[in-house]
Amino acid sequence: MSIENQHAETWKHLNKHLPEWLEESKKYTEDGNVAAYIPELASAPKDVLGICIMDAAGNTAKSGDHEYRFTLQSISKVFTLILALIDRGEEVVFSKVGMEPTGDDFNSMLKLELVEPGIPFNPLINAGAIAISSLIAGSSPDEQTNRILHFFREVADNGTLDINQDVHKSESDTAHRNRSLAYFLKDNGVLHHDVEDVLEVYFSHCSVEVGCADLARMALVLAHNGFDPIRNQRLIPRRFVQIAKTFMFTCGMYNASGEFAMNVGLPAKSGVSGGILTMVPGRYGIGVVGPALNNKGNSTAGVHLLGKLSQEFDWSLF
Amino acid sequence: MSIENQHAETWKHLNKHLPEWLEESKKYTEDGNVAAYIPELASAPKDVLGICIMDAAGNTAKSGDHEYRFTLQSISKVFTLILALIDRGEEVVFSKVGMEPTGDDFNSMLKLELVEPGIPFNPLINAGAIAISSLIAGSSPDEQTNRILHFFREVADNGTLDINQDVHKSESDTAHRNRSLAYFLKDNGVLHHDVEDVLEVYFSHCSVEVGCADLARMALVLAHNGFDPIRNQRLIPRRFVQIAKTFMFTCGMYNASGEFAMNVGLPAKSGVSGGILTMVPGRYGIGVVGPALNNKGNSTAGVHLLGKLSQEFDWSLF
Amino acid sequence: MSIENQHAETWKHLNKHLPEWLEESKKYTEDGNVAAYIPELASAPKDVLGICIMDAAGNTAKSGDHEYRFTLQSISKVFTLILALIDRGEEVVFSKVGMEPTGDDFNSMLKLELVEPGIPFNPLINAGAIAISSLIAGSSPDEQTNRILHFFREVADNGTLDINQDVHKSESDTAHRNRSLAYFLKDNGVLHHDVEDVLEVYFSHCSVEVGCADLARMALVLAHNGFDPIRNQRLIPRRFVQIAKTFMFTCGMYNASGEFAMNVGLPAKSGVSGGILTMVPGRYGIGVVGPALNNKGNSTAGVHLLGKLSQEFDWSLF
Amino acid sequence: MSIENQHAETWKHLNKHLPEWLEESKKYTEDGNVAAYIPELASAPKDVLGICIMDAAGNTAKSGDHEYRFTLQSISKVFTLILALIDRGEEVVFSKVGMEPTGDDFNSMLKLELVEPGIPFNPLINAGAIAISSLIAGSSPDEQTNRILHFFREVADNGTLDINQDVHKSESDTAHRNRSLAYFLKDNGVLHHDVEDVLEVYFSHCSVEVGCADLARMALVLAHNGFDPIRNQRLIPRRFVQIAKTFMFTCGMYNASGEFAMNVGLPAKSGVSGGILTMVPGRYGIGVVGPALNNKGNSTAGVHLLGKLSQEFDWSLF
Missing domain, CATH: 3.40.710.10 (DD-peptidase/beta-lactamase superfamily)
Known part of the structure; x- marks a missing residue:
């Protein structure tokens, strides 16, 4: 059977059984x-x-x-990472975040305190994703957010993607742990922006519906x-x-x-x-x-x- | 020799030798x-x-x-602790901070993340002192700061004690780690106030000259x-x-x-x-x-x- | 009332009320x-x-x-510390253990891994007490144990104090965590003796009845x-x-x-x-x-x- | 170009340039x-x-x-893991070790103390590999070691593979940290064997030349x-x-x-x-x-x- 036929078989099998597996x-x-x-x-x-x-x-x-x-919540972190790589290149990005899994909770601060040089272990934990948000091109949180939204829409081929403002507000109001992370990063020299500005960008891309x-x-x-x-x-x-x-x-x-x-x-x-x-x-x-x-x-x-x-x-x- | 005479001898000895020991x-x-x-x-x-x-x-x-x-810097923490005890009593104070030495650095966050229930181990580390600052009576940071300043002046019997505004500003501008601590405390339910309000009080009492x-x-x-x-x-x-x-x-x-x-x-x-x-x-x-x-x-x-x-x-x- | 009379009053009061307080x-x-x-x-x-x-x-x-x-269990640690100070002096003792409370559990290994130079924070946690046991004078675990027992008997003015062999055996059989601590200390260069020899001494003084x-x-x-x-x-x-x-x-x-x-x-x-x-x-x-x-x-x-x-x-x- | 031809091209290119890349x-x-x-x-x-x-x-x-x-050192851990899976199955193996990267050093004990249920995070860090060694079929360290050696020889298609006894002895003499890990595992209920027996197996497979x-x-x-x-x-x-x-x-x-x-x-x-x-x-x-x-x-x-x-x-x- 040709590869094309195999694919067609798979697709058929998939469509047939998906409802029962779900x-x-x-x-x-x-x-x-x-x-x-x-x-x-x-x-x-x-x-x-x-x-x-x-x-x-x-x-x-x-x-x-x-x-x-x-x-999107944390799913957005994949695409802001990509956009930061586009905007700043590998060298800048990996001066701010590492490449290693941590084994700790996504909002943990242990390794920021315990492991030199105090940068987030990777861009997919909260600390890393906040650092990444700060790297998106743009001279204001609004510009950065718009740039991200534009990129998400392009990748999704869906010009109607937008921020859910209720979720955004809810996140912003209650994200004390993320604020704590961001100020720790600022103290460690990872963030140079105003913390609230960076978090505004971060909450925005997490809240895209x-x-x-x-x-x-x-x-x-x-x-x-x-x-x-x-x-x-x-x-x-x-x-x-x-x-x-x-x-x-x-x-x-x-x-x-x-x-x-x-x-x-x-x-x-x-x-x-x-x-x-x-x-x-x-x-x-x-x-x-x-x-x-x-x-x-x-x-x-x-x-x-x-x-x-x-x-x-x-x-x-x- | 009577106790009084002993004391007089000690005092004399102390005055005589203090300059050389210094x-x-x-x-x-x-x-x-x-x-x-x-x-x-x-x-x-x-x-x-x-x-x-x-x-x-x-x-x-x-x-x-x-x-x-x-x-005063951290020395102030002794007296804000006392004032918080006066204002709130032991029960409230020790619901917000523990009684144990930590062995960690004064600005460490490890135990806030690792040890239940996530309250500062004692009132003399930064996290504990920030929690204590929030307990001082007063309906605004200004009122709380004034109450503290009044108390410090009374204990010191010195009505001229005041905040060094340059140090206060310098602390406030650079205290990212303290902000990080304070937001962590807020996330753990230890702080209920606005973080910047609490830190304003904290930086003020640290800056009393x-x-x-x-x-x-x-x-x-x-x-x-x-x-x-x-x-x-x-x-x-x-x-x-x-x-x-x-x-x-x-x-x-x-x-x-x-x-x-x-x-x-x-x-x-x-x-x-x-x-x-x-x-x-x-x-x-x-x-x-x-x-x-x-x-x-x-x-x-x-x-x-x-x-x-x-x-x-x-x-x-x- | 003279101090002697005060003491007599206190003693009388103590004797009278002790049963009810108990x-x-x-x-x-x-x-x-x-x-x-x-x-x-x-x-x-x-x-x-x-x-x-x-x-x-x-x-x-x-x-x-x-x-x-x-x-005695951990109570013995106070007296082995004293005996180690007698046998080796302050300088040697404090090259093996620190002077600080830890805030961690008594059998914790965290600070041995995290805090340079990897010596126990103090002589009263398990790691510290094991290090102290190794410092008691004597050329064998038996000699060290006998020296400790002799010292305990002297301080207690009770020549009949002895090791409860059942407890000693029970401790030795189950003390995997203490073995883990001891080998960590050996790896950190704190212990130079054979680990089982040191633990034999440690279990012995813990088991004095x-x-x-x-x-x-x-x-x-x-x-x-x-x-x-x-x-x-x-x-x-x-x-x-x-x-x-x-x-x-x-x-x-x-x-x-x-x-x-x-x-x-x-x-x-x-x-x-x-x-x-x-x-x-x-x-x-x-x-x-x-x-x-x-x-x-x-x-x-x-x-x-x-x-x-x-x-x-x-x-x-x- | 057919896939076979592509492979042939690659192989040729590889052979040609390997010395210069090396x-x-x-x-x-x-x-x-x-x-x-x-x-x-x-x-x-x-x-x-x-x-x-x-x-x-x-x-x-x-x-x-x-x-x-x-x-082989740690490379051996891949094959003892496979052998343990063959001997015990997935369920038993993953009751003793987890599936997650740790972000910590290979000989770290932090997570054994901090993260419930206190099993090694994965089989490739030292703690995990020691736990895995204990799972190899065999009624004695010798039997287990022989079984491992036989398996390594089979996979390598090399009946002459053997243990370097000098390295084995050197490891065994100095592996205090591994002993510490093993006793910690025993205390946590991960190991049931005699620690020295397990380590004998572990040092043996690490020392295969x-x-x-x-x-x-x-x-x-x-x-x-x-x-x-x-x-x-x-x-x-x-x-x-x-x-x-x-x-x-x-x-x-x-x-x-x-x-x-x-x-x-x-x-x-x-x-x-x-x-x-x-x-x-x-x-x-x-x-x-x-x-x-x-x-x-x-x-x-x-x-x-x-x-x-x-x-x-x-x-x-x-």
């Missing part, structure tokens, strides 16, 4: 809890589970609550190394996608990244809104949402569904 | 460095060393640069358990002085408190301006200043001079 | 649990509470289960700065008792030392067998036992009873 | 230092650099000091998912190789694993002897040695050479 995974929503620390997120429905898988031609396999809308199809669309571009196979154009230099995907693989799922790598084996990034962006390199972009989280901050049902799919189709990179 | 200790100023992290402190003269010892009748033994003016005689006068009141033997009136309930002195003994000299207890054996509190307030319980109040600090943040020459005096007069409590 | 405190045994990690200790009766207070003439006030026998009267007798010598007021002879140089008492005050009650200092205000050392050795300096030696421990490792009822006595007689040093 | 990388040996903590390793020549690359037909490209002999060709041969089996393309037989179940390679990617290069993933992008495992085992999945097995290490414990020149090759041939998985 249904199976849905019971894992009961094991999780929606994020409570941002009040606006605490009202999310616990039993939601949706998925959208997009192939290089733009065909989609969708199931469940795939139209449910949610904010999307659906599963948007995640799948954004992931598709990463799956094709920065080249958009639908519009047939390069959106991101390949090296920067390589960097982003490497981080997604080693630290994209908070401190359950190793477990996800073992059981799913794909580069991915999760957010506390319950979203997961992942991809089958060279093939599909995938967006999942399930707001009920496990104690590591990842969607219980979403992780289960991706594990099922990976096993079924032998998607693990290893 | 001279001996002065060479230890060379081993230290003035605090650099607050720009306004960095310009302090490194070779200053002064002392004032005051007895219950108000007699003073003075030597060296005892007229040198400096800001004094001389050695002021420290000695304030210490005299503690040496007499809250009763001022000169004005013959109780200024502080005894229990609150007991609490303060216990903390001074176990954690008053940053994380060299154990060493100071071993070698000097008196309750004391140091500040990064080089000041040390200590006392001989029931007898003297003592103020020392020497801006050259060791790597623990204590005046090198000041600690040496106090060690010499303690040994000479057998002042250790143990 | 009875009051006894209910706090319900709040604690006997140490489970050494199997031989786990069988201790939870509701035991006993006390013995001894004055300089050897008179004793006793109440409750004061004849209950128990092992005593009663409340023994603790009171040993404490009496410390209360009089190393001079035995009963046999009228100096047993320990005063400086070494000063060092020991300072450590007892700042870190004698595990990481509830600050709280004990605040509420009782006396130098003390507790053990996981439920014993507490404390003293009123210049006056009494005190031994308490109550095997039910709080989560910090101190006798719940014992701490309560000492708090009551300290308040009643104003014993706090501050 | 020569270029060799100067990086000057930036490193040979491991000093095991005396027997300290005598390794600093300027050695060798490589062997093996394709599925058993052809090899070799350059530099590829005949230099060295011990190999050359670059052995590493390349072993890696070739992993590159082909457990199937040996030369002898045409399955040696290891694919799932266990998947697990091993995932760990190699996320934590195989100590706490520079993230950086290696970014710059080389291949699953790899390094040892303090200077060896690196890596592979191009589906293609080559690679063995490198360069005893001069950077401060993370990886061969300076070896990492450089692999970076060069990865870039030249676009080997990164992402």
Whole structure:
């Protein structure tokens, strides 16, 4: 059987069984809890589970609550990292953040105090992502935010993406730990901007509202190394996608990244809104949402569904 | 020889030899460095060393640069603790701060993250002192600051004590680590006030300018358990002085408190301006200043001079 | 009233009320649990509470289960520290252990890894006490143990003190954490001996069996700065008792030392067998036992009873 | 050009340029230092650099000091993990070790103390590898060691592989930190065996002596998912190789694993002897040695050479 035919078979099999696999995974929503620390997120429905898988031609396999809308939260960090790399280059970016997984909680400050030179271990933990936000080109938080929003829209091929102002306000009002992180970074010489200005940018990109199809669309571009196979154009230099995907693989799922790598084996990034962006390199972009989280901050049902799919189709990179 | 005569002998001996002991200790100023992290402190003269010892009748033994003016810095924490105890009582105060030495740096955040319930281990480390500042009675930072200033003036019997505005501004401009601590406390539910408001109060009491005689006068009141033997009136309930002195003994000299207890054996509190307030319980109040600090943040020459005096007069409590 | 008469009054008052205070405190045994990690200790009766207070003439006030026998455990660390100071002097001892409270658990290894130069923070945590055991004079574990036993008997004026072999065996069989500590110390260059040899000495002195009267007798010598007021002879140089008492005050009650200092205000050392050795300096030696421990490792009822006595007689040093 | 022709071109290009790339990388040996903590390793020549690359037909490209002999050290951990999975299955193995990178040093004990349930974060740090050693089937250390040696010989297709007894003795004599780790694990309930027995097994597999060709041969089996393309037989179940390679990617290069993933992008495992085992999945097995290490414990020149090759041939998985 030719590769094309194999792909067609896979796609058919996928479309056929996706609803039953989703249904199976849905019971894992009961094991999780929606994020409570941002009040606006605490009202999310616990039993939601949706998925959208997009192939290089733009065909989609969708199931469940795939139209449910949610904010990117930490998923945005992948794309601000890429934009910072575009705006500043590798050397500047890696003078502000390291390349290593930490094993600590996403909002931990331990290593900032304990490990010289006191820069965040990687760009996907909160401290690192805040440092990255400060690197986006622009002479004001507004300019930086607009630049990010424009980039997200471009990658998602969706000009309507926008900030959910209620979530933004809710985050900003309650993000004392992020403020603490940011001032620690400033004390360590990592941040030079006004802390509130940087956080304004950070909260903004975390609060961009999307659906599963948007995640799948954004992931598709990463799956094709920065080249958009639908519009047939390069959106991101390949090296920067390589960097982003490497981080997604080693630290994209908070401190359950190793477990996800073992059981799913794909580069991915999760957010506390319950979203997961992942991809089958060279093939599909995938967006999942399930707001009920496990104690590591990842969607219980979403992780289960991706594990099922990976096993079924032998998607693990290893 | 009667106790009174013994005291007279001691006092005579002290006055006679103080200049030579100070001279001996002065060479230890060379081993230290003035605090650099607050720009306004960095310009302090490194070779200053002064002392004032005051007895219950108000007699003073003075030597060296005892007229040198400096800001209280962490020494203020002893008196804001006492004022918070007066304003809120033990129960409220100890719901916000613990009673234990930490072994960590004065501005460490490790235990706030690692040890439940995430309150500062004691009121003399930065995190604890910031929490204490928030407890001072008053409906605004100005009211709280005025209340503190009034209290300091009363204990020091010096109506001219005031805030050094240059130091205050310098602290406020550069205190990113304290802001980080304060937001961490807010996230942990220890602080309920606006962080900048609390820090305004904190920076204000740290920036009160004094001389050695002021420290000695304030210490005299503690040496007499809250009763001022000169004005013959109780200024502080005894229990609150007991609490303060216990903390001074176990954690008053940053994380060299154990060493100071071993070698000097008196309750004391140091500040990064080089000041040390200590006392001989029931007898003297003592103020020392020497801006050259060791790597623990204590005046090198000041600690040496106090060690010499303690040994000479057998002042250790143990 | 003369000082002698005051003392006589106090002693009378103490003897009269001790049984009722003990009875009051006894209910706090319900709040604690006997140490489970050494199997031989786990069988201790939870509701035991006993006390013995001894004055300089050897008179004793006793109440409750004061004849209950128990092992010294960490209380022994005070006297091995003193013996190491006698055998090696201050300089050697303080090249192996520091002088600072840690704020960490008694068996913590964090600071050995995190804080240069990797020596135990003080001689009363497990790591420090193991290092101290290695310093006792003697060419074999047996010689060292015999030297310690001889010293304990001398200070306690009780030639029958001996090692409880069942407890010793139980400790040795289960002390994996202490072995871990000891090998870490060896790796850090603190220990040069064979680890099992050092631990043999350590387990031996922890397993010396005593009663409340023994603790009171040993404490009496410390209360009089190393001079035995009963046999009228100096047993320990005063400086070494000063060092020991300072450590007892700042870190004698595990990481509830600050709280004990605040509420009782006396130098003390507790053990996981439920014993507490404390003293009123210049006056009494005190031994308490109550095997039910709080989560910090101190006798719940014992701490309560000492708090009551300290308040009643104003014993706090501050 | 057909895939076969492409491969042939690559192989030709590789063979042609390997000597010059090795020569270029060799100067990086000057930036490193040979491991000093095991005396027997300290005598390794600093300027050695060798490589062997093996394709599925058993052809090899070799350059530099590829005949230099060295011990596996941490590289052995990959294969003891696989053997433990074979002997005990995933469930047992992952009840003893986690799946997450740590960000801490390879011999760190912090997370064992700080993070519940106190099991090693992954099987490639020392604590994890010691736990894994205890899981190898066998009723004595000798049996376990023989089983391991037999397995290593089988995977390497080299019946002469053996333990370097001098290195073994040197490790055993000086491995106080590993003993400390092992006793901590025993205290946490992770190890049930006698500690010295487990360490005997651990030191043995670390001390197996190999050359670059052995590493390349072993890696070739992993590159082909457990199937040996030369002898045409399955040696290891694919799932266990998947697990091993995932760990190699996320934590195989100590706490520079993230950086290696970014710059080389291949699953790899390094040892303090200077060896690196890596592979191009589906293609080559690679063995490198360069005893001069950077401060993370990886061969300076070896990492450089692999970076060069990865870039030249676009080997990164992402």
